[in-house]
Amino acid sequence: MSTFPAQVRMVEVGARDGLQNEKTIVPAATKIELIDRLSATGLKTIEATSFVSPKWVPQLADAAEVYTGISQREGVSYPVLVPNEKGYERAREVGVREIAVFTAASEAFNRKNINAGIDESLDRFAPLFERARADGVKVRGYVSTVLGCPYQGEVPIADVVHVAERLHQAGCYEVSLGDTIGVGTPAKARAMLRAVAQSVPMHALAVHFHDTYGQALANILACLEEGVAVVDSSVGGTGGCPYAKGATGNVASEDVAYMLEGLGVDTGVDLDALIDTGMWLSEQLGRPTASRVARARRS
Ligand code: HMG
Ligand code: MG
Numbered sequence: 001m002s003t004f005p006a007q008v009r010m011v012e013v014g015a016r017d018g019l020q021n022e023k024t025i026v027p028a029a030t031k032i033e034l035i036d037r038l039s040a041t042g043l044k045t046i047e048a049t050s051f052v053s054p055k056w057v058p059q060l061a062d063a064a065e066v067y068t069g070i071s072q073r074e075g076v077s078y079p080v081l082v083p084n085e086k087g088y089e090r091a092r093e094v095g096v097r098e099i100a101v102f103t104a105a106s107e108a109f110n111r112k113n114i115n116a117g118i119d120e121s122l123d124r125f126a127p128l129f130e131r132a133r134a135d136g137v138k139v140r141g142y143v144s145t146v147l148g149c150p151y152q153g154e155v156p157i158a159d160v161v162h163v164a165e166r167l168h169q170a171g172c173y174e175v176s177l178g179d180t181i182g183v184g185t186p187a188k189a190r191a192m193l194r195a196v197a198q199s200v201p202m203h204a205l206a207v208h209f210h211d212t213y214g215q216a217l218a219n220i221l222a223c224l225e226e227g228v229a230v231v232d233s234s235v236g237g238t239g240g241c242p243y244a245k246g247a248t249g250n251v252a253s254e255d256v257a258y259m260l261e262g263l264g265v266d267t268g269v270d271l272d273a274l275i276d277t278g279m280w281l282s283e284q285l286g287r288p289t290a291s292r293v294a295r296a297r298r299s
Contacts, residue, residue: 005229007266009045010256011176011206012038014281015066016047016081017250018238020059022285028062030284032069037280038235039073041273043253047100050081051090057242067094079140083114088128092135099132101125101172102142105160106149109180113144113243122166129171141172142208146192147184150245157195165199174204176232179219181247182212186222193226206230209251211237211290216251217259224265231256236278237290252291254278 015035019026031049038046048070054061063080072078079098082088091099103121104110110118132139145152146160164175177196179189189207197205207223207230209216220231237252257271275294282289289295 002225004224004263004265005227007229007268008224008260009230010043010253010260010267010269011045011047011230011232012043012235012253013047013208013232013250014038014234014236014238014253016049016060017240018234018236020050020057021238021240021242021247022059025059025061026284028065028069031062031066034235034277034281034284035066035070035078037277038274039071039076041277042267042269043274044075044268045077045079048078048080051087051096052081052083064090064094067091067096077138079138082128084124085127085131088131092137096137098138098140099128100140100142100176101128101167102144103163103167104144104149104180105155105163106145106152108151109145109149109244112151113241118163122163122170125170133171139172141167141170141175142178143167143175144178144180144241144244146177147179147188148181150181150247157192160192161196161199164196164205168200168204172204174206174230175200176206176208176230178208178232179210179216180241180244182210182216184209184219185213185215186218189219190222190226193223193228197226202227203229206232208232210239210247210249211251212246212248217255220251220256221259224263231260235274235291236281236285236294238281238285249290252278252289252293254289254291254293258293
């Protein structure tokens with residue numbers, strides 16, 4: 001008999017991972033409405049935007065406007081991506097209370113994504129951890145390319161463990177393991193998570209699957225069986241990293257919520273409200289939702 005955690009916290013990344021990869025720039029007002037709609041569904045963690053270089057990700061150049069425009073609900077966290085001290089300062093100017101730093105288990109991907117190697121990126125974060133501690137700001141961490149890299153190919157599990165451990169030791173309360181290009185399969189996902197959990201406690205780990213090869217739900221299920229209780233997803237299945245060749249959307253939040261509901265796992269999220277939000281977003285983006293559950297329920 002499989003066992004699953006009784007409760008899972010869903011981390012919604014659509015407003016960031018989703019919209020960073022859109023060909024056209026989504027207006028700030030739409031981003032704000034998306035985040036406010038998401039916070040009405042019962043989600044407790046909603047990644048809002050990124051304070052990265054607008055030269056690198058013009059889609060999120062309006063980070064300050066978006067962050068100040070949202071109606072923050074009590075009990076909901078709104079983390080933002082921050083790559084360096086400049087990003088930290090921009091985020092703090094608008095009152096951000098949780099940041100997410102991001103690096104990768106692959107040297108090659110890091111160079112493309114943040115113009116730095118793994119060690120260099122961790123050195124770059126050191127002052128952020130110090131300032132965040134002093135300011136009472138929570139820090140989440142991402143390790144990308146945990147199951148494969150678009151430039152390097154195979155990524156040794158030992159490299160994933162090493163980077164996850166360093167982020168956790170540096171002060172990340174949670175480390176999210178990202179299958180950036182969605183190439184993982186369940187046995188590999190399970191083995192990777194099991195290895196990381198030898199060095200970072202399971203309660204401090206999250207999984208972040210892109211669905212390029214249609215494996216994300218199966219991978220999540222395998223990881224739930226290992227005991228992970230935090231799952232990243234994106235409403236409508238939007239998402240992708242502009243610097244990860246071939247990466248498509250994240251697993252759709254609606255599909256994750258449906259699966260968890262079916263497993264009897266409590267998420268605190270209203271599935272119908274999430275589906276409505278995903279359908280609203282697909283109208284804004286002018287294309288059909290990638291959520292199978294939303295399509296089935298609305299057909
Ligand atoms: P760089 O070019 O090496 O840095 O970029 P730089 O310091 O030379 O800065 C270049 C220019 O950007 C300068 O402007 C800086 O001032 C400016 P200029 O002097 O030329 O006018 N700049 C900034 N402006 C605003 N805010 C900032 C900032 N930093 C520099 N924070 C850097 C290095 C890290 C900045 C750049 O590579 C970058 O921003 N990369 C972000 C890429 C990104 O956001 N990728 C997507 C997110 S990661 C992801 O999606 C994966 C994830 O979902 C998990 C998974 O799926 O695996 C998290
Ligand atoms: Mg991602």
